[in-house]
Amino acid sequence: MKNSELHTNLFRWFQQNKRDFPWRDNLSPYRVWISEVMLQQTQTTVVVPYFQKWMKRFPTVSALAKSDIAEIIKLWEGLGYYQRARNLHAGAKQVMQEFGGIIPTTLEELEKIKGLGPYTVSAILAFAYGEKVAAVDGNVKRVLSRLFLISDDISRTSTIKEITSRADLLVKESPFPITEALIELGAMVCQKKAHCEMCPIQTHCLAYSYDKQNDLPYKPQKIKYIDLKRAVYLLEKDGKFLLKYNRHGLMKNLYEFPYIAFTKSPEPLAYLQELNTTGQLKQKLPLVKQSFTKYRVTLEPFHLICEGCDTPDNFSWVSKEKLAEHPFSSGHKKILGMLLGKTE
Ligand code: SF4
Incomplete structure (x- = not known):
């Protein structure tokens, strides 16, 4: 596969089609952390006003750490899964106490922060610190399983590992724009029902060439016993x-x-x-x-x-x-x- 052509097509498409989200401006580890946690299990359009209000009220880790949990929960009201908000508060306090108020720059340290899962850790490393790692969310898994015709059970650790290493290779030149482009492509074009006719990487896509795009990612049916x-x-x-x-x-x-x-x-x-x-x-x-x-x-x-x-x-x-x-x-x-x- 010609990665440079794929990158160019993907990047150009992203520049022309990307949606305007506040967390894409003024990238910082804190903004990436908050937005990624809010985006878990919540639609992007719903998250926008919450993110804006949050940044106004808690613009820094230190402001968040000093705040009262009741106020944080009130601001979170409507987003659901309140444990996320409690973890953000606990995580902010931890950053203040254990890392001198600076969100760490290494995988090992980030993993120690309460509530930071593998995806959010990768997103902070890739988007805010420019590390050559891919952040693999559900959209990226869907796009890459189709692009590389990976037909193993998508819920298996070995399949996720394969997709992650493919993603790491793919984004290594420019992790932020390429990962963001893959996420956006998954959200807008390579959806559950793939819209291949609009896809900028169609000529590279193995699933498309074998007409398997809507069979992937493969999730075995759960048996009802x-x-x-x-x-x-x-x-x-x-x-x-x-x-x-x-x-x-x-x-x-x-x-x-x-x-x-x-x-x-x-x-x-x-x-x-x-x-x-x-x-x-x-x-x-x-x-x-x-x-x-x-x-x-x-x-x-x-x-x-x-x-x-x-x-x-x-x-x-x-x-x-x-x-x-x-x-x-x-x-x-x-x-x-x-x-x-x-x-x-
Ligand atoms: S060609 Fe179709 S299946 Fe392949 S990445 Fe594009 S939208 Fe997804």
Whole structure:
């Protein structure tokens, strides 16, 4: 990729299209800190009047540190997530006490300040101190995952690391304008639904060339699990156990012990009643938890001795020694392991 052409296109686009925000004027570490904290979880247009009022009332770290928390909270009213305001106050006091009123210039020191997360630390280093690091927010993650066709799960630390190192390389010549341009591009053009037709870096974009722009960044769908509870019966008669062979469904071609679904608490002898026979409980085995597809299953196994059981359809009696030769579903395999005294 020709980085110089990409930079030129991005930079030119940013100069022509950037929105006017007060925190972009008179850059200072304090202004970057306050604006970035305000911008977390809050829309830019909402933040503008709050930022202006804040800078008028608390123009410096020292003014903020000396202020009363009640006044700070009052000014924050409407922005939500009030812990951010409390952290700003605590952080300002810390800067006064531990750093002589100067917002530190190193990553290690900035990380010690209360409420400063990795993004805000990078933003202060890049925007206010001109360090060659990228500040990677949600917009930058979206743009770069598309630009470089990074299709791994965006929530994984390894993916974020890859995007951050790509970003560091990309912005190293001029961290502030290029990072700001990427943020702005993500906010205005490379949105959730990408507007590639207006994009200044379209010719460099791998996602665009493979028509994958709206598939990235990749976030796997969170599975909505359905919880199931089953009482599993290890029904023994003359040294043999009753097994079911599944001819259909998810457990096709696998064996399982008979089971009954329950909601509140399982009835240990319920299966004997179902078979219209009698018997007794030999032992209760530990619970087994198992997940498959969208199901989370709790299996509660009971070892029963049966006296005069018939053989239901699709079931067979298998001697204890032969049980392990049969293929079992994974939850029932764990139960078999407990029965045979093996840890699965
Ligand atoms: S071409 Fe489309 S997907 Fe690629 S960076 Fe531009 S807007 Fe985003």
